Amino acid sequence: xxxxxxxxxxxxxxxxxxxxxxxxxxxxxxxxxxxxxxxxxxxxxxxxxxxxxxxxxxxxxxxxxxxxxxxxxxxxxxxxxxxxxxxxxxxxxxxxxxxxxxxxxxxxxxx
Amino acid sequence: xxxxxxxxxxxxxxxxxxxxxxxxxxxxxxxxxxxxxxxxxxxxxxxxxxxxxxxxxxxxxxxxxxxxxxxxxxxxxxxxxxxxxxxxxxxxxxxxxxxxxxxxxxxxxxxxx
Numbered sequence: 001x002x003x004x005x006x007x008x009x010x011x012x013x014x015x016x017x018x019x020x021x022x023x024x025x026x027x028x029x030x031x032x033x034x035x036x037x038x039x040x041x042x043x044x045x046x047x048x049x050x051x052x053x054x055x056x057x058x059x060x061x062x063x064x065x066x067x068x069x070x071x072x073x074x075x076x077x078x079x080x081x082x083x084x085x086x087x088x089x090x091x092x093x094x095x096x097x098x099x100x101x102x103x104x105x106x107x108x109x110x111x
Numbered sequence: 112x113x114x115x116x117x118x119x120x121x122x123x124x125x126x127x128x129x130x131x132x133x134x135x136x137x138x139x140x141x142x143x144x145x146x147x148x149x150x151x152x153x154x155x156x157x158x159x160x161x162x163x164x165x166x167x168x169x170x171x172x173x174x175x176x177x178x179x180x181x182x183x184x185x186x187x188x189x190x191x192x193x194x195x196x197x198x199x200x201x202x203x204x205x206x207x208x209x210x211x212x213x214x215x216x217x218x219x220x221x222x223x224x
Binding site for chain 1: 115120146151154155169201212213215217218
């Protein structure tokens with residue numbers, strides 16, 4: 001099946017640093033979503049993007065829907081220890097109801 | 112808030128056993144999904160359902176089946192568990208067709224020995 005290419009696969013950073021991760025696809029998506037999964041839990045929605053070029057913030061998180069509709073990025077500013085987890089991008093294929101997920105970016109933050 | 116509840120957090124089953132993973136949501140969502148999560152592979156869709164008694168195959172349906180007899184409950188069935196089905200299984204529900212994302216349960220970590 002289709003997959004999104006998410007990078008980097010993992011990151012180990014110092015507290016206070018900024019983080020950037022991205023997803024690319026060969027297909028066009030109508031919606032891009034970013035999720036965070038805490039250890040031992042299910043993914044939780046962070047940000048949803050609905051229009052090409054859209055830039056949306058949620059606290060220290062900022063995400064953008066690429067102009068080509070084939071990519072998206074997520075930035076986290078001034079990271080803190082509770083940012084630790086796995087971040088997933090997901091794309092929605094129109095009205096099929098199916099989300100396609102990236103492989104995930106594992107983030108570790110050193111205090 | 113929508114709650115999606117998976118009946119077991121951890122399960123250990125033997126090869127060849129028939130395994131039932133249960134998922135219940137409490138917000139009258141029509142759409143429900145089963146994913147499996149493996150390191151480096153992200154989330155892969157097994158089956159999904161848009162309505163009661165309706166099911167559609169996802170990307171990796173082999174070795175699995177599902178049941179949706181009631182709107183709030185979506186069950187994943189491993190007909191004859193195998194070791195390569197050891198994984199984290201995530202259930203999700205959605206009000207619309209994915210436009211606003213899914214709400215996930217906490218997952219069931221299944222080990223087949």
